[in-house]
Amino acid sequence: SHQLTGSSDVHTGYHVETFSTSREQPQEDQRDKRSHHCPHCEEIFPFLSKLKIHLKIHTGEKPYSCSDCLKCFKTSTHLKVHQKTHTGEKPYYCSDCGKRFKTSTQLKVHQKTHTGEKPYYCSDCGTSFSNLGTLKTHQRIHTGEKPYSCSDCGASFSNLGTLKTHQRIHTGDKPYVCSDCGKCFKTSTELKVHRRTHTGEKPYYCSDCGTSFSQLSHLNSHERIHTGEKPYSCSDCVKYFKTSNELKVHQRTHTGEKPYVCSDCGKCFKTSTELKVHRRTHTGEKPYYCSDCGTSFSQLSHLNSHERIHTGEKPYSCSDCVKYFKTSIELKVHQRTHTGEKPFFCPDCGTSFSQLSNLNSHERIHTGEKPYSCSDCVKYFKTSSELKVHQRTHTGEKPYVCSDCIICFKTSTELKVHQRTHTGEKPYSCSYCGKCLKTSNELKVHQRTHTGEKPYVCSDCGKCFTTSTHLKVHQRSHTGERPYYCSDCGKCFKTSNELKVHQRTHTGEKPFFCPDCVKCFKTSTHLKVHQRTHTGERPYSCSDCVKYFKTSTDLKIHQRTHTGEKPYSCSDCGASFSRLDTLKRHQHIHEGEKPYSCSDCVKCFKTATELKVHQRTHT
Template sequence: MNGGQKINVCKDCGKRFSSSSHLKRHMRSHSGEKPHPCEHCGKRFSEKSYLKNHIQIHTGEKPFACEYCDKRFASNSYLKIHIRSHTGEHLYACNHCGKGFSMSSGLKKHIRNHTGEKPYPCKLCGKRFSLKTGVNRHIKIHTGEKPHECKDCGKRFAEKCHLKKHSQTHTGEKPYACKYCGRCFFTKDVLKAHVRIHTGEKPFDCDYCKASFSGYSSLKKHIRMHTGEKPYKCNSCGKCFADSGSLNGHIRIHTSEKPYPCKDCGKQFLLNSDLNIHIRTHTGEKPYACMHCNRRFAANANLKSHIRTHTGEKPYSCEHCGKCFSGSSYLKTHIRTHTGEKPYDCKYCEAKFSDKSALRRHIRIHSGEKPYECIYCGKCFPVSKSLREHIRIHTGEKPYSCTHCNERFAANTNLKVHMRTHTGEKPYSCEHCGKCFSRSSDLKIHIRTHTGEKPYACKYCEAKFSNNSALKRHIQIHSGEKNV
């Protein structure tokens, strides 16, 4: 006997053991040796006790029953851990933050959040992980292995938990309900993150800035903004992404797959999150309230962008010119003014656009759709901004004032044009002769003097004009002959 001393030392990691048998078992964690095979499926185990527990999966034997509920377990250790979910007992506490855990393995994993330890490297690319399950999942990115198949639609998944979550899209099952609002969720983790919307808890802090997050996955995505890491690459075009969700959504642009249909109107979506936001257009639900003005929003992202109108925060800066924006989507659209990228094509003509909303507005020129109606006079408009500016004709509201002469305007664009009368700025130049203009509309009219284009035709005679005002003056000639 060694009197309880740990004289058996592991030559690989230095860990000490009180008996040579314990050391021998431990060495298998380094060597990967698994001498105990399952006679049913061939799966191998490093410990005989692990094999014994595994065999009960095949036999279905669960001899250990919970005294609080009807749940049964294959091993007594699993039962003990389960009972703690009823008693709330947390035997293992973190020395760094005091958080309690029902299992020692849970505490070990948690401590790595504080120490930053990542003991599990990927053999293919060297990337390291804090959990063994993390490296196992990651390796499937390299191998493309997806062993779990959905029996309803044939779709395959790398992880069993992802298949389970996907299966609920067929069954509609949402077993986890929020005690604050009654909303139901597919998984317990998503429910936990949702509850923090009500409690305001944001336990995950960024080490680079002062930002806090309600979910660890949100923190990981945010940190990649600082590091610039984009580990998820599209096999079709090579574009890289900071998170797998963005990559999956992007891939559907190539495949044209829209797997999430709305049950109310049939509209289909690339992402489940987009479907959830869309459903609120039917229900009218707006769960996200602004603490500054009580305005409510259907999507949390819209609330965040709105709050910046109060705080003035513009965290997204352009690397080309330094201009700052309140939302990442605004920055993306702006960057295209530098790169010239116009990824959105009109299916009716050859026009291309740098953002989706501009394409939607353009398509209404072809369709004639004008969905925004004035409540005062019934006039309809193709875009909501035009309606808002029009309504100010009725209300007399002029919220935009000039800092030079105090003249006020109903539209911000009109103010910008007016300001150029003070500054003398003429940002629009003619590519034919170099003449400059303060308004893009004046440049368009001027260019027609070079091209000879006359798109405005008189309905009374064959005369044509390069601008609408010239046509109106001409029509007055006919006003004595026709009742205009």
């Protein structure tokens, strides 16, 4: 039979029940066999002294304080162990590997890593452990017991170590310091993982692709790329995620929670990473450098995308048209061209956009905001991209190279459009006439020939134009500005295209060939007009007499026969003419000039018509 005895703890004021398992044992053994129950959490201790120490967990009593740092402890033993952190003393030595420890218990636990001894078994799942404390903590997984509560927020934990780590969130205590860079961490594990950023150690390997990781959790997440496993589901929209952290961040799209606040501008963010990246807009920090060209970036993902410019890698393919893209975002945006999705709406005019950045840029049309300024010429721009492209006019940088003809361009868009001259691709078709164009902008401008829309108005004379470029060129007729200068003869021109065409008079270049008669022309317009002599096409009709003409200029001159308009006047006699070439011929009368000579008899004439009539006398 068992002998029950009762005793009271005078020091704590708790009544503690004890019992012994046999009366036949000597008194010392009986003391060893007694069990002492904690009235708070039901833990059992073989000695009353152990129970007394344990009770201090519940009372919070820490009567032993360190004279070096004033930390307090429940027992003199704990204090003694702690003081060794100040003295650096580690008197217990492992004979197998030479490691030293502050306590004999730490040494004893460590030695089991050499012997492989795990004498403590879990009766629920059979897992074995090297020490009793680890077993007890493990068993709480099965029982769900969390006896350690945080006095600040009420969170409960299954072991004291986890509680202590948690409490550092409230105290801000980070006792583990990196000897390489001085960063501080809440746990020794965090420090251990951090140190791998200095050592480069990545001990966890993926068996599928060989990629290595510094943390086991990162490996586990990575392996789900191969397995496709997404074990974390959102209860609001039933989306699935590979990690609990991805799920947590996603759920903030439903709750609207943005717990990370920028101390500089007050903007809020869903993740600490987003905040960290945002802060670089204030600090100007760009820690990621391209090893090929030295360009720096504020985000690693931006560097990765940029590097694909050098490698030509496009790992993301569209399942609808098999186009390839450098980033998953580019692919996502592209796919909207197939679905027609435009999820971003302007609250002012209702225009919708496939990209948020396009909406943000568009909204500045309404606000007039141009927040990006050029440090070279103080021009202002609506977007950072516009500024970046503009700055290349100062630096002369043309980073985008055509692989077919090695022509360089300031923007990837210019390169993309140019490459269509090689491929012949014209992906934008007009819904009115079926004509195909190389760019969406060309299509937009072309469609105005059907709609008659001329949205750009000259503030000086009220004339309207289909494009801003045409308006800009027209305004130079008021200002007299001719910013394009010929280095051969000094003539100035209103547009770069006029200069380019003019320079062909010096070089003799005629790059546009007629496939029907092999005649060459300086401009594509001249070629186009010429080809109508083969096709007979006369697309310009007179509304007064229904005559048709090959060019809009021919039509304009013809219409003067109806209106009587003669805009060209002779400065010598005041005679006026409907055509400039007629005026020029007339002026030969005053100048006595006869520029047209007969090759048969060397007679000279004032006009080409007079020469033509004369040449008939020879035939």
